[in-house]
Amino acid sequence: MRYNERELLSLARQPAEKAAEVLMRLPKKGSVLKKRLVKLVVNFLFYFRTDEAEPIGALLLEQCRIIKEEENVFSISFVEEPERKYCFECDSEEQCQEWIEALKRASYEFMRRSLIFYRNEIQKMTGKDPLEQYGISEEARFQLGTRKQ
Amino acid sequence: MKLNERSLAFYATCDSPADNAGFLYKRGERHTAYHRRWFVLKGNMLFYFEERESREPVGVIVLEGCTVELCDSAEEFTFAIRFGGAKSRTYVLAAESQAAMESWVKSLSRASFDYMRLVVRELEKQLEEMRWRPAGGCGGCRQLPGSWKSKPSGLERSPERPLALPTVLPKENGCAVWNNMPGADRPPDSSSCGGYDSEGNPQPPPLPPRRRALSSEAGGAGVAAAESTSIFCRLHEQYGQEVARLRQDWMEKRRGPRP
Numbered sequence: 301m302r303y304n305e306r307e308l309l310s311l312a313r314q315p316a317e318k319a320a321e322v323l324m325r326l327p328k329k330g331s332v333l334k335k336r337l338v339k340l341v342v343n344f345l346f347y348f349r350t351d352e353a354e355p356i357g358a359l360l361l362e363q364c365r366i367i368k369e370e371e372n373v374f375s376i377s378f379v380e381e382p383e384r385k386y387c388f389e390c391d392s393e394e395q396c397q398e399w400i401e402a403l404k405r406a407s408y409e410f411m412r413r414s415l416i417f418y419r420n421e422i423q424k425m426t427g428k429d430p431l432e433q434y435g436i437s438e439e440a441r442f443q444l445g446t447r448k449q
Numbered sequence: 450m451k452l453n454e455r456s457l458a459f460y461a462t463c464d465s466p467a468d469n470a471g472f473l474y475k476r477g478e479r480h481t482a483y484h485r486r487w488f489v490l491k492g493n494m495l496f497y498f499e500e501r502e503s504r505e506p507v508g509v510i511v512l513e514g515c516t517v518e519l520c521d522s523a524e525e526f527t528f529a530i531r532f533g534g535a536k537s538r539t540y541v542l543a544a545e546s547q548a549a550m551e552s553w554v555k556s557l558s559r560a561s562f563d564y565m566r567l568v569v570r571e572l573e574k575q576l577e578e579m580r581w582r583p584a585g586g587c588g589g590c591r592q593l594p595g596s597w598k599s600k601p602s603g604l605e606r607s608p609e610r611p612l613a614l615p616t617v618l619p620k621e622n623g624c625a626v627w628n629n630m631p632g633a634d635r636p637p638d639s640s641s642c643g644g645y646d647s648e649g650n651p652q653p654p655p656l657p658p659r660r661r662a663l664s665s666e667a668g669g670a671g672v673a674a675a676e677s678t679s680i681f682c683r684l685h686e687q688y689g690q691e692v693a694r695l696r697q698d699w700m701e702k703r704r705g706p707r708p
Contacts, residue, residue: 310534380455
């Protein structure tokens with residue numbers, strides 16, 4: 301699949317929501333834990349060799365599951381291939397929980413659902429649609445129960 | 450750089466909501482011929498397929514940091530997705546009608562993650578303020594920062610990415626902002642699908658992280674507890690006043706009408 305790598309690399313250099321050195325293992329068979337710098341920027345998780353400026357790779361965090369594995373460890377897997385797990389070992393249980401929380405909130409889809417929920421709540425309380433002032437109330441993506449066009 | 454392409458392809462074709470979809474002509478990079486492709490916009494990712502029925506996209510344009518502009522072109526209904534870097538490619542696209550072009554320019558201009566995040570935060574704040582105000586207060590009427598109004602012309606910009614969030618939350622009115630993003634006290638199966646209960650009602654976003662600090666023994670309790678205490682005091686006082694009022698009403702009713 302073609303993609304605009306230059307812009308993605310530029311995104312990887314932006315200030316991170318969260319960044320840390322952790323041990324990471326790819327889902328490939330025979331992979332071992334390796335020390336990596338992971339960096340959360342918008343809905344991408346970039347991972348770098350600790351001494352390199354350019355990331356080795358990026359994970360788009362949509363349609364994914366963040367699961368607590370054993371102590372200090374969590375995994376990211378994707379809905380269409382749940383057995384293929386990217387594993388991350390943190391320094392502490394606390395750091396592990398912080399990453400799980402941050403990653404679960406990191407998807408665009410999560411934000412969309414939150415927006416729909418808040419919109420609904422505000423509308424119930426005030427009778428007014430809070431999105432009207434933004435001029436986006438008719439957009440399909442913000443409707444309750446929106447599914448594929 | 451490696452990308453989780455299989456997952457990207459799944460995301461492009463799964464039934465998560467698309468923010469826009471339709472045929473557009475895409476101008477080639479080296480050769481200036483236009484190719485008709487089926488485009489699907491989901492969030493900040495613009496996928497394009499050879500055909501509408503194709504099972505996998507040909508490519509994707511990550512839209513973070515882009516600006517969307519109308520084009521001065523011989524071709525009708527053209528617009529461009531432009532990026533900031535010196536050697537960045539500009540994607541020139543052409544729609545099949547004026548209406549389609551305007552629709553695409555609008556949705557692409559609002560596609561950035563930060564735009565969505567700002568709208569969510571704004572609504573979150575509104576909701577919190579409404580819950581704090583006594584009944585009868587004007588909760589929903591807020592003035593918009595001008596930059597968020599949709600512009601009638603075609604020239605739209607995606608906002609620059611703001612700096613990363615500070616680790617200590619800024620305080621408003623002496624109390625911490627309730628949360629930046631809904632917290633992650635999620636039920637086990639909710640991180641991807643779901644978000645709706647069995648009746649199709651939207652599920653609430655998870656509790657903000659601060660509430661977890663109340664019940665957990667883990668660190669960070671100091672700041673979180675202090676903030677929670679002041680919020681709790683406010684709540685306590687507010688409910689207390691309400692209870693006092695109700696009690697008074699009830700007592701008066703018991704005494705019966707005054708002579």
